[in-house]
Amino acid sequence: MSENLRLVQQVRDRLPMPTAKLLCLVVGLLFLASIVYKGFLHPLRKIPGPTLARFTGLWRTYHYAIGDWHVEILRLHDTYGSVVRIAPNEVSVVDGETTKRLYGHGTSAKKTGWYQTWQVPEAADGFFAVQHSKNHAFLRKRVASAYSMSSMMKMEVYIQGCLDLLMSRLKKHADKGEIIDMSTWTVAFAYDVVGELAFGEQLGHLRTETDVKSIRKSIYDGFIVMSVLGHFRGQSRLVNNYFVNSLLEFLGTPNLFKSFTDWNQQRVIDRQAQLERGLTKERDDLLSHFLRMKGRDGQPASGPEILIENLQIVGAGADTTAIGMRACLYYICQHPDVYKCVQEEIDAFYETNKLTRPITYQETQMMPYLQAVIKEATRLFPSINFQLIRHTPPGGLTVNGKFVPEGTEIGTSPIAQNRDKSVWGPDANEFKPDRWLKDEAQSRYYDSMNMLFGGNGPRQCIGRNIALLELHKFTAQLFRNFEVEFVDNNKPWQVATYWFSYQHDMKMRLKFRANRSIPDL
16 A cells, blocks of 8 residues: 555544545545546647546656657657647647747747756756756857867867777777677767866776776666656655765665766866866866856856866767767668768778878768768757757747647657658658758758757757767768678667667677778777
8 A cells, every 4th residue: 555545544534524525525526627627628628649648747757767759759740740739738749930939049938847857956057957048048158169160170189089999999899700789889989088078088988898987877877867757846856865865875875866976076176186286288178168167257167167067068968979870870771872872982082082091070071971871860860859848938839720828838859850741851751861962952951950969049959069070070980991780680779768869789790891990009
């Protein structure tokens, strides 16, 4: 018997019988009234969707919790159309113009309380979690230059160092004829890149071929908890509070939230100490920028302000990129004609330009087919696939003839929006890189609509340039050096969506190509 039921019985037993019956009657009537209102009187009653979703948000949360939202949201829109009710007061939309109104510049649609889940207690406000647009603008502006493509290209040497090590390790295992799980290697590479940019050194995932300090697992587990808990009152405070932290410490069990925060904080402290003692030279990376940035009062940023910037790049920057790399591998290897064209373009560029070194990001921008393949792969499989929830702006919205009242929770899933046939055409579900090469104006429009790393507009992923640089260099260098194939084309990967759509068990065979040379590290 649950604790809640036992408590109700105790209250009922202590009340006079008429009072107990009256209380039960009132509770029953309130419950019935709630059901009637949500199902038949609610302003969203005419919007189609699963029957259970009309009465409880647990239907949506169930699919979030089991990790199949990337599949379920596509089924919903295929079944019910462009506007679907997924909870009593929440709708999912797939519509290009509505997407611009929700996420574009000048939008009056505000983030919902779900984002408070991502506010770290020990850190300052982060631009992902903050809801007020002016606060977000300040936080984003002070780090925007650090994430610009020109800044990223200055850090390209650090990314190339990680790529050299990745290629060397892949060759070692390929030469032994081993089956390689590329889901593991891509994320190891991405975390080492984040280490270079955020802390000034690789984190050791490639070198040791392990999940160092279980960082990857802690972040993965944390995303499962926070992305699902965000739909409940109390949110992350259920697991991230003084009582729980003290209890876990007493039991000798680390709290994954606190462990991750403490680990980040120590890396920042170590870097500051090294600089103060002259033990290391300041280098041009993200952490050096964070250490120089100012607070709202014009004074140097506080420790919590620096901490949140590092937490954001480590917590979100690695998996976003790794997912994109796997998507490129998947679609290239599943389409032999695309594989052939990509590899031929890469080889031709190397040979025409007599390259004897790894290709740079700027050089990859001279290969139009490679760019088209990467755009198309990340369109069909974006990194983030949960709903990007907002409050419907004042006055409400009309989406394809259906009115969504002011205050309703409304959002889109990138994987659904990126397959909107009104934007991408009748072949929206098909992998066709050529769609990006036919017309320059159309390609620019596609770029504006592609939610490859989540939203668009002022809240689009600030680290997208890091991801794009890694994606282009990784894809070009991998297919230059290796022949790549799935062990089983019918079971190329497993996918679980918890905010990010994580691909697992991506078993592949790699063969080092003749007349290629990579460093032996």
